[in-house]
Amino acid sequence: MISSVTAHNESSLVKSYLLLTFIQKVFERDSLILEESGMLKTPDLYVEMVNAGVDRTGILLSEIKHEFNKCHIRVLDIQQNHSGVHATYISKGNKEQFSMAMPVFRKEMYERMRAYLGLSTSMPHTAASPLPEKHHPEFPDSRLASKPLRFVERSLVTSSSAYKRKSLRPAASAASGSA
Numbered sequence: 001m002i003s004s005v006t007a008h009n010e011s012s013l014v015k016s017y018l019l020l021t022f023i024q025k026v027f028e029r030d031s032l033i034l035e036e037s038g039m040l041k042t043p044d045l046y047v048e049m050v051n052a053g054v055d056r057t058g059i060l061l062s063e064i065k066h067e068f069n070k071c072h073i074r075v076l077d078i079q080q081n082h083s084g085v086h087a088t089y090i091s092k093g094n095k096e097q098f099s100m101a102m103p104v105f106r107k108e109m110y111e112r113m114r115a116y117l118g119l120s121t122s123m124p125h126t127a128a129s130p131l132p133e134k135h136h137p138e139f140p141d142s143r144l145a146s147k148p149l150r151f152v153e154r155s156l157v158t159s160s161s162a163y164k165r166k167s168l169r170p171a172a173s174a175a176s177g178s179a
Contacts, residue, residue, distance in 0.1 A: 010073055010091050014098045017064045017075060018085055019105070023113055024057040053116040 031050040034043050068074065076095075077088040085105050087098045115121050 010071060010096070011098055013064060013067055013071065013073060014075065014087055014089055015100065017061070017068070018078065018087055018098070018100070019109055019112055020057050020061045020064065021078070022085075022105075023109055023116065024054060024061065026109075026113070027051075027054045027057065027116075049117060052118075053113065056116045 027050050031047050031054065034040065034050060035047045037043070040046060072092045073089055075087055075089045079086045082102065084099055084101045086100075089096050089098065111121050
């Protein structure tokens with residue numbers, strides 16, 4: 001009985017680690033896009049809100065890593081594909097696997113992101129909510145292959161000039177000039 005409880009706790013730690021890692025990457029990417037898009041009148045306000053989410057995930061990730069050290073857990077590999085997120089980890093010398101279906105992973109990720117941003121976690125069904133799996137386009141078999149997760153430090157993220165929508169700027173300027 002104790003070993004199943006321990007396995008459940010380890011699995012929960014790995015799950016939280018995966019969710020927090022993905023959430024932090026999304027927040028960091030979104031923060032850069034908001035900051036340098038040139039589309040918002042007050043980007044600092046939105047960037048500050050998203051960066052608060054980054055800070056919260058960072059604190060929680062450091063707590064998870066501390067627990068990893070106490071429980072002798074080390075994540076070796078993270079794979080993401082159309083079916084879900086999969087991790088291989090070592091726990092007390094034993095190689096273990098963790099998998100979570102993509103629809104469930106997305107839903108929990110979205111709910112946690114709302115909480116980390118200080119928003120209500122009761123999810124109203126809106127266009128901003130992730131689409132149910134049946135509404136996602138089918139991918140060719142070649143895209144179903146697992147892809148390793150790329151970890152990127154905040155200072156090494158690609159310049160956000162790649163995210164700028166230059167084609168929208170003249171339209172926005174023209175619209176504001178005619179108002």
